[in-house]
Amino acid sequence: MLSLDIELLRGEYRRQVRIEEQARVVALVGPSGAGKTSVLNAIAGLLRPVAGRIEIDGRVLFDAAARIDLPVHRRRIGYVFQDARLFPHLDVRANLRYGRHGDAARFSFDDIVGLLGIEGLLGRRPRHLSGGEAQRVAIGRALLSQPAILLFDEPLSALDRARREELIPYLQRVRDEVRLPMLYVSHREDEVRRIADAVHVVE
Amino acid sequence: MIGFTPEELTAIALSLKVALVAAVASLPAGVACGWLLARREFPGKALFDALLLMPLVMPPVVTGYVLLILLGNQGVIGAWLREHLGVQFAFRWTGAALACAVMGFPLMVRAIRLSIEATDRRLEAAAATLGAPPWRVFWTITLPLAWPGLVAGMVLAFAKALGEFGATITFVSNIPGETQTLSSAIYGLLQVPGGEAGIWRLTAVAFAISLVALLVSEWLVRRQRLRNER
Numbered sequence: 001m002l003s004l005d006i007e008l009l010r011g012e013y014r015r016q017v018r019i020e021e022q023a024r025v026v027a028l029v030g031p032s033g034a035g036k037t038s039v040l041n042a043i044a045g046l047l048r049p050v051a052g053r054i055e056i057d058g059r060v061l062f063d064a065a066a067r068i069d070l071p072v073h074r075r076r077i078g079y080v081f082q083d084a085r086l087f088p089h090l091d092v093r094a095n096l097r098y099g100r101h102g103d104a105a106r107f108s109f110d111d112i113v114g115l116l117g118i119e120g121l122l123g124r125r126p127r128h129l130s131g132g133e134a135q136r137v138a139i140g141r142a143l144l145s146q147p148a149i150l151l152f153d154e155p156l157s158a159l160d161r162a163r164r165e166e167l168i169p170y171l172q173r174v175r176d177e178v179r180l181p182m183l184y185v186s187h188r189e190d191e192v193r194r195i196a197d198a199v200h201v202v203e
Numbered sequence: 204m205i206g207f208t209p210e211e212l213t214a215i216a217l218s219l220k221v222a223l224v225a226a227v228a229s230l231p232a233g234v235a236c237g238w239l240l241a242r243r244e245f246p247g248k249a250l251f252d253a254l255l256l257m258p259l260v261m262p263p264v265v266t267g268y269v270l271l272i273l274l275g276n277q278g279v280i281g282a283w284l285r286e287h288l289g290v291q292f293a294f295r296w297t298g299a300a301l302a303c304a305v306m307g308f309p310l311m312v313r314a315i316r317l318s319i320e321a322t323d324r325r326l327e328a329a330a331a332t333l334g335a336p337p338w339r340v341f342w343t344i345t346l347p348l349a350w351p352g353l354v355a356g357m358v359l360a361f362a363k364a365l366g367e368f369g370a371t372i373t374f375v376s377n378i379p380g381e382t383q384t385l386s387s388a389i390y391g392l393l394q395v396p397g398g399e400a401g402i403w404r405l406t407a408v409a410f411a412i413s414l415v416a417l418l419v420s421e422w423l424v425r426r427q428r429l430r431n432e433r
Binding site: 044045046071072073074075076077078079081083085087088089098099100101102141142145 | 325326328329330331332333334335336337343344347348430
């Protein structure tokens, strides 16, 4: 499903990252500073590798040799950032409706809102959401853009323990019900065990 | 009205028109330049930045003279515009607006640039991952978040235009009813005996307009902030 072999420039030196995974839900683990987020950014197109190739489900997003480098907005990525990154000037409903990747609507607005339990938040501004609520909205926003893959960058790390426990069941529901490939970056072993099918270690 | 002569009323109306047109018409270019400086790296950026600032540091008379050379009726661009498009800036109120726009441009670009630099690029990146092409990111994320800077830039340009004197009088002279703004009307009254009453009236008007402009901009910015905080 995910085939990635890239060379990233990190400061002075280059580093090679190779991932070949057939599993649908893959966790990327490794010590902080290992470049896990850089891998997600390279897949999303926010960071350009110096060389290599990125392919998801047979779709080539980047291939240095073939001079393929899809722009970010055409990659059909659903990226859930560590810091949610909701748009502060839009309410929750407008945030959820912001994304669009082509016309094929696989997920409906009401289904996703129900799946994540955010019906009661639709009229609110992001600054009036708790960390866990904001992260649920961010997941909904990513899903409603109709992505081909979901990227999670430590979505729980900004939350306290109780909020983390609250959010994990939602992540499991997303995993089980939307059936999309998922790449999940974390440095917490318990989280990874409860969410991923396979674990890939980035040294 | 309270003792205003028709000439004074004409100068006040013209000043408002010139300042408003200068501030509004230069906004698109101001946003474009502000965005370029805030978000793009390109060769010659430092020079571009310096050239944009020139009207702020050059003597206004020099700026006016440069405009006259370029856009005057005998000017390189001016002659062409007049002949082929029938557009004339020299000695017209549009020329006054142009001179004011040029003089206020550095202030406008600076305000817009700072507010675009202050908008969170991570939000723009998030919008791009959601499928928004660069133009949509700009219109729906960057511009709304930089809105207070746009308002501030327009107000600065408006205020600068209201007070502009040197470049305007050099480029379009001081023709009552066509290019005689508040400032040049006050200057004109200073040259003749017995003009004190008129000077006082126009000075009071200039004071009032500037105050209202500042209050309106504060109100616009605060309204936007409240809307964001709702």
